[in-house]
Amino acid sequence: xxxxxxxxxxxxxxxxxxxxxxxxxxxxxxxxxxxxxxxxxxxxxxxxxxxxxxxxxxxxxxxxxxxxxxxxxxxxxxxxxxxxxxxxxxxxxxxxxxxxxxxxxxxxxxxxxxxxxxxxxxxxxxxxxxxxxxxxxxxxxxxxxxxxxxxxxxxxxxxxxxxxxxxxxxxxxxxxxxxxxxxxxxxxxxxxxxxxxxxxxxxxxxxxxxxxxxxxxxxxxxxxxxxxxxxxxxxxxxxxxxxxxxxxxxxxxxxxxxxxxxxxxxxxxxxxxxxxxxxxxxxxxxxxxxxxxxxxxxxxxxxxxxxxxxxxxxxxxxxxxxxxxxxxxxxxxxxxxxxxxxxxxxxxxxxxxxxxxxxxxxxxxxxxxxxxxxxxxxxxxxxxxxxxxxxxxxxxxxxxxxxxxxxxxxxxxxxxxxxxxxxxxxxxxxxxxxxxxxxxxxxxxxxxxxxxxxxxxxxxxxxxxxxxxxxxxxxxxxxxxxxxxxxxxxxxxxxxxxxxxxxxxxxxxxxxxxxxxxxxxxxxxxxxxxxxxxxxxxxxxxxxxxxxxxxxxxxxxxxxxxxxxxxxxxxxxxxxxxxxxxxxxxxxxxxxxxxxxxxxxxxxxxxxxxxxxxxxxxxxxxxxxxxxxxxxxxxxxxxxxxxxxxxxxxxxxxxxxxxxxxxxxxxxxxxxxxxxxxxxxxxxxxxxxxxxxxxx
Amino acid sequence: xxxxxxxxxxxxxxxxxxxxxxxxxxxxxxxxxxxxxxxxxxxxxxxxxxxxxxxxxxxxxxxxxxxxxxxxxxxxxxxxxxxxxxxxxxxxxxxxxxxxxxxxxxxxxxxxxxxxxxxxxxxxxxxxxxxxxxxxxxxxxxxxxxxxxxxxxxxxxxxxxxxxxxxxxxxxxxxxxxxxxxxx
Numbered sequence: 001x002x003x004x005x006x007x008x009x010x011x012x013x014x015x016x017x018x019x020x021x022x023x024x025x026x027x028x029x030x031x032x033x034x035x036x037x038x039x040x041x042x043x044x045x046x047x048x049x050x051x052x053x054x055x056x057x058x059x060x061x062x063x064x065x066x067x068x069x070x071x072x073x074x075x076x077x078x079x080x081x082x083x084x085x086x087x088x089x090x091x092x093x094x095x096x097x098x099x100x101x102x103x104x105x106x107x108x109x110x111x112x113x114x115x116x117x118x119x120x121x122x123x124x125x126x127x128x129x130x131x132x133x134x135x136x137x138x139x140x141x142x143x144x145x146x147x148x149x150x151x152x153x154x155x156x157x158x159x160x161x162x163x164x165x166x167x168x169x170x171x172x173x174x175x176x177x178x179x180x181x182x183x184x185x186x187x188x189x190x191x192x193x194x195x196x197x198x199x200x201x202x203x204x205x206x207x208x209x210x211x212x213x214x215x216x217x218x219x220x221x222x223x224x225x226x227x228x229x230x231x232x233x234x235x236x237x238x239x240x241x242x243x244x245x246x247x248x249x250x251x252x253x254x255x256x257x258x259x260x261x262x263x264x265x266x267x268x269x270x271x272x273x274x275x276x277x278x279x280x281x282x283x284x285x286x287x288x289x290x291x292x293x294x295x296x297x298x299x300x301x302x303x304x305x306x307x308x309x310x311x312x313x314x315x316x317x318x319x320x321x322x323x324x325x326x327x328x329x330x331x332x333x334x335x336x337x338x339x340x341x342x343x344x345x346x347x348x349x350x351x352x353x354x355x356x357x358x359x360x361x362x363x364x365x366x367x368x369x370x371x372x373x374x375x376x377x378x379x380x381x382x383x384x385x386x387x388x389x390x391x392x393x394x395x396x397x398x399x400x401x402x403x404x405x406x407x408x409x410x411x412x413x414x415x416x417x418x419x420x421x422x423x424x425x426x427x428x429x430x431x432x433x434x435x436x437x438x439x440x441x442x443x444x445x446x447x448x449x450x451x452x453x454x455x456x457x458x459x460x461x462x463x464x465x466x467x468x469x470x471x472x473x474x475x476x477x478x479x480x481x482x483x484x485x486x487x488x489x490x491x492x493x494x495x496x497x498x499x500x501x502x503x504x505x506x507x508x509x510x511x512x513x514x515x516x517x518x519x520x521x522x523x524x525x526x527x528x529x530x531x532x533x534x535x536x537x538x539x540x541x542x543x544x545x546x547x548x549x550x551x552x553x554x555x556x557x558x559x560x561x562x563x564x565x566x567x568x569x570x571x572x573x574x575x576x577x578x579x580x581x582x583x584x585x586x587x588x589x590x591x592x593x594x595x596x597x598x599x600x601x602x603x604x605x606x607x608x609x610x611x612x613x614x615x616x617x618x619x620x621x622x623x624x625x626x627x628x629x630x631x632x633x634x635x636x637x638x639x640x641x642x643x644x645x646x647x648x649x650x651x652x653x654x655x656x657x658x659x660x661x662x663x664x665x666x667x668x669x670x671x672x673x674x675x676x677x678x679x680x681x682x683x684x685x686x687x688x689x690x691x692x693x694x695x696x
Numbered sequence: 697x698x699x700x701x702x703x704x705x706x707x708x709x710x711x712x713x714x715x716x717x718x719x720x721x722x723x724x725x726x727x728x729x730x731x732x733x734x735x736x737x738x739x740x741x742x743x744x745x746x747x748x749x750x751x752x753x754x755x756x757x758x759x760x761x762x763x764x765x766x767x768x769x770x771x772x773x774x775x776x777x778x779x780x781x782x783x784x785x786x787x788x789x790x791x792x793x794x795x796x797x798x799x800x801x802x803x804x805x806x807x808x809x810x811x812x813x814x815x816x817x818x819x820x821x822x823x824x825x826x827x828x829x830x831x832x833x834x835x836x837x838x839x840x841x842x843x844x845x846x847x848x849x850x851x852x853x854x855x856x857x858x859x860x861x862x863x864x865x866x867x868x869x870x871x872x873x874x875x876x877x878x879x880x
Contacts, residue, residue: 211814225796267794274758
């Protein structure tokens, strides 16, 4: 595996979380130490630490988020510059996922933060209303306190006018006459007497703070609000000095419950709103920070998830592309690792299996190729495969030797034109013909006297295969065999007429010796001898004609004219034979040696007439089929046995039991020299048909 | 040399002097710092001037408890870093109750409540917050006796956070007493 294994995600996360925790711990400790050095109260320090933690978490998240996003962008830019495989898909995927997470969350954050910051806004008119109401309450308070202070002064006057022993009934009378709801007298902050007619009085009189009394002592007057089970109670006190003794004279009242309750409720509310106004900014910012923390958590989770998903998707794609590229470059030693997702794992396994099979096939192919190369190199025939422009694809040593191609020569022609002009001429013609061609000796006698048999085969992709075989030795052997066979045949053929000649000569000699030679007998014997001699001459003429077969000189001619000439020639020759010639209208000119083709037709028509014993029917018809001209010569004679059909074109083979057996051999030779084919088949319903195919 | 300032320059100069005076005057500072020693117990009298900034006043009036923290430290001089013998923290917390129309003042020494006062007038409340009179601070440790020592004092008036992260305290600069020696 070429690409390094990535560390698992949970290891990265663990590392990141540990790092953040350590940084958080160190920074918090450091901050707490600073605060402790500043001698702050614990509550204030804790509050600051909490706010600090919020800030710290936000900044940490922001930094990590910025790091993750910047890192992703840098990686994308680097991948884009490096043209790394799969970067387009990765870029699109990451940007899409980030946009999907970032845009809605940021939009929501902007909207929500605006709501949070303005959620605690005090309505514009409220401060003014509060201020006016507060002034009213304070005015009401002042009036009440002033009134109570007046009552306390009245009580003080009553007490100053009466001896201390009569203070109780005097105060009782003062209260009963409506001087005050509550009347209390303290001596040096100790309760001396207390009277009241208010229910609230009963629950509030026992717990007057010393500071209130001390303030009366110090300032000469004071007031005090207290709340008991019966409601609110307002007291006002004045200082009274009789001799050296200090007294605190207090008058009190319990305001109407709804009014006092409303006053307390308003002042409580006013205080709450004031506190809110002071802390609004801090509280709003803290809530905003908390919301920012949540938002960043969501964004971070989204971005991380997007990165994780895109990496999980694009990383295998990148691996796949990389390995595919290697295969494309011919490196089949590829292997994809095990993937975490089932689908990818299945794909990777399939890819590995495919690559393995490909490698196996390639190795097998290489072995086969090596085997074939070795085989071709050791083949006696020469093989050259080449491009249409002559660039050699494959050549074996035998071909190089026969065609005298220098070692390292990469082109077949025009090199062949100089080394083997005869072969080049044939090859040029064969290539121009656009079909398979085969040359045989002696036409392909090379300049050094070597005789070769050549063949050209068309290969796929426009290539050609030239097969060259050194047939010099074979031809020599064939010639020897042919001459031997011909000698035997000639000897046999000559021997056949010699026997009757010898028999007639011996009989003439015997009768001449015995003196009983009858002239008629002698004439008859000599006629027989002359016939045999004439047969021998005919046979020798046929041999001579076969040996003198001319080279075809093809030129375009009208086949219809030839058929007309033949029809005229055979008219009335065999009265009981019927000759028919058929040619479709508009038949194209035929490129062949007209005289040789006429000889072929005459030979075949003579054979047909003989096969029908001059009493039958022979027909010639021609047609164009598959880019070639097909000529059929049929008769309704006895036909040719299957066993002889393949041998009829060999020399000295005759189905008639007489003749030289060279006729069809000559026909076959002429057709082959025209790069055509000839075969024999059964005619329907009876007889034989010779099928000639010639190129147009 | 005759100076001939334009009206505009004069106004600017007056404004600058006024702003400087306001800013200087607004800066809290400790004043009238005096010590007394009786039976090896050191008592201090100190006042804070310019303690009530608008921010402090706003907090007090809104009913938030506001705490002034006085820190007194008994030290001996050393070359690099002074030696601390004892340290005492006095905190005065003021909380206004608008319903009862009174200020509650809590006095703590090293976290222990030692006095509570209720006053109706801001004058008394403010005086209670900025003025400590002959308040016993600490016993002179045995090791410090016979050594030249001095007492430092500083006061923290308000703790706040700028930008919600940077601690920023409103406090009066530290002042020191003269060096003295406490014997047996």
